[in-house]
Amino acid sequence: SEAVERHEFGAEVGRLLDLVVHALYSDREIFLRELVANAADAVDRRRFEALTGGAPAVPEGAAVRIIPDKAARTITLSDPGIGMSKAEMAENLGTIARSGTRAFSQSLAEAGPADRPSLIGQFGVGFYSAFMVAERVEVTSRRAGGEEAWRWASEGRGDYTLAPAAREEAGTDIVLHVRPDAEEFLEPIRLRTIIRKWADHITVPVLIVQDGKEEAANEGTALWRKPKSEVSEESYAEFYQHLGHFFDKPWATLHWRAEGTVDFHALLFIPGMKPFQPVEGERESRVRLHVRRMFITDEAGLLPSWLRFVHGVVDTEDLPLNVSREMLQSTPVLARIRRAVTNRVLSELRTRAKDAADYAAFWENFGPVLKEGVWEDAEHRKDLAALLRFRSSAVEGWTSLADYVSRMKEGQEAIYLLSGETPEALAKSPQLEGFRARGVEVLLLSDGIDAFWPERLGSFEDKPIRSITQGSVDLSGIAGGEGAQGEAADVSRLLPLLRDALKEEVSEVRATDRLVDSAVVLAAPEHGPDLHMQRLLQRAGR
Numbered sequence: 404s405e406a407v408e409r410h411e412f413g414a415e416v417g418r419l420l421d422l423v424v425h426a427l428y429s430d431r432e433i434f435l436r437e438l439v440a441n442a443a444d445a446v447d448r449r450r451f452e453a454l455t456g457g458a459p460a461v462p463e464g465a466a467v468r469i470i471p472d473k474a475a476r477t478i479t480l481s482d483p484g485i486g487m488s489k490a491e492m493a494e495n496l497g498t499i500a501r502s503g504t505r506a507f508s509q510s511l512a513e514a515g516p517a518d519r520p521s522l523i524g525q526f527g528v529g530f531y532s533a534f535m536v537a538e539r540v541e542v543t544s545r546r547a548g549g550e551e552a553w554r555w556a557s558e559g560r561g562d563y564t565l566a567p568a569a570r571e572e573a574g575t576d577i578v579l580h581v582r583p584d585a586e587e588f589l590e591p592i593r594l595r596t597i598i599r600k601w602a603d604h605i606t607v608p609v610l611i612v613q614d615g616k617e618e619a620a621n622e623g624t625a626l627w628r629k630p631k632s633e634v635s636e637e638s639y640a641e642f643y644q645h646l647g648h649f650f651d652k653p654w655a656t657l658h659w660r661a662e663g664t665v666d667f668h669a670l671l672f673i674p675g676m677k678p679f680q681p682v683e684g685e686r687e688s689r690v691r692l693h694v695r696r697m698f699i700t701d702e703a704g705l706l707p708s709w710l711r712f713v714h715g716v717v718d719t720e721d722l723p724l725n726v727s728r729e730m731l732q733s734t735p736v737l738a739r740i741r742r743a744v745t746n747r748v749l750s751e752l753r754t755r756a757k758d759a760a761d762y763a764a765f766w767e768n769f770g771p772v773l774k775e776g777v778w779e780d781a782e783h784r785k786d787l788a789a790l791l792r793f794r795s796s797a798v799e800g801w802t803s804l805a806d807y808v809s810r811m812k813e814g815q816e817a818i819y820l821l822s823g824e825t826p827e828a829l830a831k832s833p834q835l836e837g838f839r840a841r842g843v844e845v846l847l848l849s850d851g852i853d854a855f856w857p858e859r860l861g862s863f864e865d866k867p868i869r870s871i872t873q874g875s876v877d878l879s880g881i882a883g884g885e886g887a888q889g890e891a892a893d894v895s896r897l898l899p900l901l902r903d904a905l906k907e908e909v910s911e912v913r914a915t916d917r918l919v920d921s922a923v924v925l926a927a928p929e930h931g932p933d934l935h936m937q938r939l940l941q942r943a944g945r
């Protein structure tokens with residue numbers, strides 16, 4: 404008809420569709436997870452908008468319905484959610500504006516073919532995954548609060564159409580015209596298995612409709628509200644995978660109920676694996692806030708950013724359901740929850756740190772993030788210092804500040820550290836010569852953040868923390884290193900000559916105990932950035 408508009412996809416969408424359909428072929432059952440998750444999100448969003456007065460209420464008994472039709476070779480997903488206006492359809496289904504899909508597309512483009520399958524678990528591949536099983540997709544939607552319905556349709560190639568349509572209530576129907584090689588997905592049993600595997604924890608009921616009968620496909624219980632004794636390790640792992648798109652087991656599962664000054668249920672996970680770059684770049688905690696089971700937001704900052712690798716849900720009775728954004732920022736309830744949840748995670752880390760091998764697995768994934776807390780969080784700085792682990796010039800594996808202090812030499816006044824690019828390069832640095840000769844241990848730091856936090860921490864167990872590239876290091880109180888002694892007299896005559904020759908280049912030239920074999924070494928002034936920091940600043944163009 405005349406009213407049908409034809410639109411080109413954004414260039415990125417074409418590429419993403421191609422990748423999704425071809426690279427992920429063997430995992431295509433996840434299309435159902437993606438579409439059901441979107442439908443459940445839409446119901447949650449409508450419920451939230453209704454409470455704050457923006458949309459008509461979600462009807463009683465709201466559910467996501469999945470209707471396979473073998474004769475027509477279609478699968479229809481129907482939800483009474485927030486729906487989409489014409490403009491929202493063009494934006495959401497015609498471009499790559501959404502974060503999950505954008506990050507996925509970026510990572511897929513950067514990953515080698517061997518890494519691609521593991522990326523699926525990492526990101527929601529979103530709406531476009533429908534084209535893995537469908538040769539044509541039609542979306543009919545009516546925005547809650549809006550008057551008209553529109554139909555979006557595409558064969559997943561270069562373009563899509565938009566046309567006026569009819570829908571009595573707000574919500575969305577998605578019709579998948581199943582590809583000949585995907586007919587297995589027309590079987591209700593197959594659909595149910597996929598839902599149980601991927602979407603069991605969705606709190607909106609998911610029904611499979613067959614011969615006019617509806618059958619519940621998901622359990623739909625809020626797992627975090629169940630007593631611990633009733634939750635199997637498998638259910639925890641499935642929920643964890645669902646939350647963060649992970650495919651391994653969590654390193655830690657924290658499930659508890661707080662009662663007293665503040666009431667809440669919490670279920671948190673520390674991942675067993677490190678997420679890919681685009682996710683890591685994000686700074687805010689994404690722990691989900693629910694009020695009386697209902698999802699409110701994942702932007703409440705329930706944990707400090709240096710614990711942003713923690714995933715999970717906090718569900719409280721102590722906030723009203725129609726909590727507003729402003730209220731979320733100012734309410735003391737949230738501040739109390741934040742404090743309790745942060746302390747609980749720290750105490751878990753302290754306990755697990757007692758088993759060095761176990762803790763190393765965590766540390767290697769998230770140590771650099773935790774170090775940010777030493778830099779920016781005065782309140783937890785001391786607690787965090789005890790959780791830090793380091794490579795060292797004296798011992799294999801990881802070591803703590805407490806262990807370092809217990810090994811300090813007679814007469815040694817400070818905790819020494821050297822930071823730079825890689826532990827291998829650091830271990831070979833001439834800066835270490837004098838320390839090695841005297842048997843003085845030096846911690847070797849090679850994370851980007853290492854240039855910043857030591858100065859903030861300042862000391863540990865009353866021992867000052869010092870970069871060995873900074874200022875004059877006095878090792879004279881420590882026995883050993885005789886190799887360097889005899890040459891001191893000659894150096895005193897050489898110093899003025901060097902000072903004169905290098906006066907444009909360096910601010911000072913002096914004798915040092917730092918060296919044994921090497922003749923000279925660069926050092927930073929006593930105050931201000933150490934050498935590693937100076938290099939970082941230089942690179943940043945300052």
Ligand code: ADP
Nearest residue numbers: 441442445484486495501503504529530531575
């Ligand atoms: P994401 O879910 O990560 O945002 P998707 O590709 O899965 O990305 O979905 C893109 C967007 O399309 C969603 O954010 C949402 O705005 C919209 N959308 C998809 N399905 C529905 C639906 N059933 N009801 C309302 N909006 C939807």
Ligand code: MG
Nearest residue numbers: 441527529530
């Ligand atoms: Mg989605």
